[in-house]
Amino acid sequence: MDYLLKNGHIYVNGEFFDGDILLQNGRISALGVDLSADNATVLDLQGKLVTPGLVDLHVHFRDPGQTAKETIATGSRAAARGGFTTVAAMPNVEPVPDNAARIKHMLDRNAQEAVVHVKQYSSITINRAAGDCVDFAAVKAAGAVAVSNDGNGIQSAKTMWEALLGCKAAGLPLAEHIEEDSLKYGGVMTAGKRAQELGLPGAPTVVETSQLGRDLALAKAAGAHYHACHISTADSIKMVRAAKADGVQVTAEATPHHLLLADSDIPDNQDTNFKMNPPLRSAADRDALVRALADGTIDIVATDHAPHTADEKAAGFCGAPNGITGSETCFAALYTDLVLTGKLPLTRLLDVLTSAPARIFELDCGHILPGGAADIAVFDLAHAETVCAADFASKGKNSPWVGRELRGNCYCTFVDGKLVYKQEEKA
CATH class of the missing domain: 3.20.20.140 (Metal-dependent hydrolases)
Structure with missing residues (x-):
């Protein structure tokens, strides 16, 4: 599945720009403003931070x-x-x-x-x-x-x-x-x-x-x-x-x-x-x-x-x-x-x-580049959430931040263009 991430605050090479990022066939196929793509699932990020x-x-x-x-x-x-x-x-x-x-x-x-x-x-x-x-x-x-x-x-x-x-x-x-x-x-x-x-x-x-x-x-x-x-x-x-x-x-x-x-x-x-x-x-x-x-x-x-x-x-x-x-x-x-x-x-x-x-460690990752692997994280900087051990994906619940209110929680994560995590909507 391809994804078009709209209206992100995107971190590229040490700088930020506001725009879109297109993930196709596991790669980053385009960065820009007002992008469109047929048959891509569109996620409106509403200004959320997009990072490698x-x-x-x-x-x-x-x-x-x-x-x-x-x-x-x-x-x-x-x-x-x-x-x-x-x-x-x-x-x-x-x-x-x-x-x-x-x-x-x-x-x-x-x-x-x-x-x-x-x-x-x-x-x-x-x-x-x-x-x-x-x-x-x-x-x-x-x-x-x-x-x-x-x-x-x-x-x-x-x-x-x-x-x-x-x-x-x-x-x-x-x-x-x-x-x-x-x-x-x-x-x-x-x-x-x-x-x-x-x-x-x-x-x-x-x-x-x-x-x-x-x-x-x-x-x-x-x-x-x-x-x-x-x-x-x-x-x-x-x-x-x-x-x-x-x-x-x-x-x-x-x-x-x-x-x-x-x-x-x-x-x-x-x-x-x-x-x-x-x-x-x-x-x-x-x-x-x-x-x-x-x-x-x-x-x-x-x-x-x-x-x-x-x-x-x-x-x-x-x-x-x-x-x-x-x-x-x-x-x-x-x-x-x-x-x-x-x-x-x-x-x-x-x-x-x-x-x-x-x-x-000389690894080929950690950057957003057109043509590069679509390994992307999106963070919500605007809203605070209380850390709850029951929400952890890890088997381990041993964290000193349980009960703390934090901002900047991960909204979604892509690995090779595949959506591997998305935050559940809370009432």
């Missing part, structure tokens, strides 16, 4: 092995509901995609079961365990877009060094979950005043910065592309900024929850919708992240979409797993709290969610 489909380089679909939490099908529908048309799935599933055959198998399943484009990470090490690295050339040839052991940091400097050299030779980005386990001291949130008030064990922020410093030194020596996952502290930002100035090939992501929340927002020691890894940091760290996103030190936003079951998350801060869902609330939460408050231009928000992630 959003790109998320960090999601967890839990499939195979943990499908009570999420599946490729439900995770991809959640992505579509948030306006994402391309995502990259982390490899902490069972079995781990750590060789060419498993990567190919995952990519086949992603293509068959997902409603959006799902790229695939390989692990860095075999079975994500301490020890030998994967065959980086082989997993790249099989289709892996990057490697990561996300969920765990690489504890051995020798392993990280060998991985960076292997990734450099293969031309793969290495995306690191930055966490020095020996410094955690059993902490379940950031050490400080709020941890003391809640009576919870805290971990110092050097858990992140000590390993980041090691990795940046190794990345410089190896000449490899090092991607810092979910950085969360002001000191990490300083280190990334200095490394970039020194010529290190480093890119960095931040999550919506670290950009918008602080440890002071944790209401009590039972609300595990505020428990994630890295944990929420101080308000000063949060504000530093926003500034770094604005000035380009942080390259992209990635959701770290991490669904869990309700039973798992009911175990309190000391017993529940880390992580929250993020795909369905990402754009609206950032638009509401950063763009509407004047902290970030809308053009910058769109860049870090579309063209920038595509660019740093």
Whole structure:
């Protein structure tokens, strides 16, 4: 089916124009004003924002092995509901995609079961365990877009060094979950005043910065592309900024929850919708992240979409797993709290969610071009809606934004010209 999207506020190459966009045979066939087309379904967008489909380089679909939490099908529908048309799935599933055959198998399943484009990470090490690295050339040839052991940091400097050299030779980005386990001291949130008030064990922020410093030194020596996952502290930002100035090939992501929340927002020691890894940091760290996103030190936003079951998350801060869902609330939460408050231009928000992630992982997506793939998202900036867990497409309902009123919810999403999500009309 072809679609003519009329009267949109369309974002193209960093600028906006008001007009129409025609989707035919899975491609963008025309951009302009007062377009018409025979046999196309017409959607009058009435000024809604039209963007390239959003790109998320960090999601967890839990499939195979943990499908009570999420599946490729439900995770991809959640992505579509948030306006994402391309995502990259982390490899902490069972079995781990750590060789060419498993990567190919995952990519086949992603293509068959997902409603959006799902790229695939390989692990860095075999079975994500301490020890030998994967065959980086082989997993790249099989289709892996990057490697990561996300969920765990690489504890051995020798392993990280060998991985960076292997990734450099293969031309793969290495995306690191930055966490020095020996410094955690059993902490379940950031050490400080709020941890003391809640009576919870805290971990110092050097858990992140000590390993980041090691990795940046190794990345410089190896000449490899090092991607810092979910950085969360002001000191990490300083280190990334200095490394970039020194010529290190480093890119960095931040999550919506670290950009918008602080440890002071944790209401009590039972609300595990505020428990994630890295944990929420101080308000000063949060504000530093926003500034770094604005000035380009942080390259992209990635959701770290991490669904869990309700039973798992009911175990309190000391017993529940880390992580929250993020795909369905990402754009609206950032638009509401950063763009509407004047902290970030809308053009910058769109860049870090579309063209920038595509660019740093060399993906052919994240843009609106005549003749290009019709991967399109439409957002309603005019109306506010209260986030309701029952509306989520994800199996995971673990979100700190449930009950919050947000503007900028996704109205509809197209993947290769197919309508894969449309907001239901509410009375």
